[in-house]
Amino acid sequence: MVSNVSDRAPLVGVTTYLEQAQQGVWNVRAAFLPETYLNGVTRSGGIALLLPPQPETAADAAISGLDGLILTGGADVAPELYGAQRHPLTDSARADRDAWEIALFRAAERRRMPVLAICRGMQLVNVARGGTMQQHLPESLGTERYRAAPGVFAETDVDVAPGTALTDVLGDTARVHSYHHQGIDRLGEGLTPAARSDDGLVQAVVDTSAGHLVGVQWHPEENAEDRRLFEDLVSQARAFAARRKEDAR
DSSP states (O other): OOOOGGGSOOEEEEEOEEEEEEETTEEEEEEEOOHHHHHHHHTTTOEEEEEOOOOGGGHHHHHTTOSEEEEOOOSOOOGGGGTOOOOTTSOOOOHHHHHHHHHHHHHHHHHTOOEEEETHHHHHHHHHTTOOEESOHHHHTSOOTTOSBTTBOEEEEEEEOTTSHHHHHHOSEEEEEEOOSOEESSOOTTOEEEEEOTTOOEEEEEEGGGSSEEEESSOGGGOTTOOHHHHHHHHHHHHHHHHHHHHHO
8 A cells, every 4th residue: 555645754855966976987067966865854754755956947836745855065056146245165056956956945945944954055046035145254254273184174152043943943042063154244034144153154043933943153063963853844844734734735
């Protein structure tokens, strides 16, 4: 017998990169995503479905059968999208991801679908909401603390703002894994700061008016011992699926 929405694991879309990849004799552009993201979803009770960059016109259809969305990390969001001149150390533009993921986010917003936005994902949400970015924190904050070394995550302590949706998940403080050189400058519309580091940098945002939106500047997928953010997203996705089923009756 086919399972219905009420007795299946929630379906969570996870955005991916398109990168040149080699497997055996093949060297081609391919959808790519570190396994740690998939583990975060599946070990929290969800089913992960990959969403590689495609024409943005497909976003609404791609998301229509999902219960939740994760916007993953990666290259910097194009500064042209928030009206800024490109800093020399800003990553090369990835127009395919920017357009696709903004379209996915818009589609999720329209449905009030739960969203977890991670690192680049949080920055993209901020830009999509009309916010801006500090393009190189070593200049604006005078610190390299958020990248320990190339390919090495730094550990950072963040203070969670009381009374936000993030407090219920993480408590008052958290030690997190960071790997970024940009950060939020002007907050996007409707976003509330939910965590900061001791230098004042916004480390997380929330917006419960949009359904359930949590964005974090760090990489929760890198901490296999702490799945709370993924568990929260999967729980919210399960509730979303139940509401959708009820509304369809």
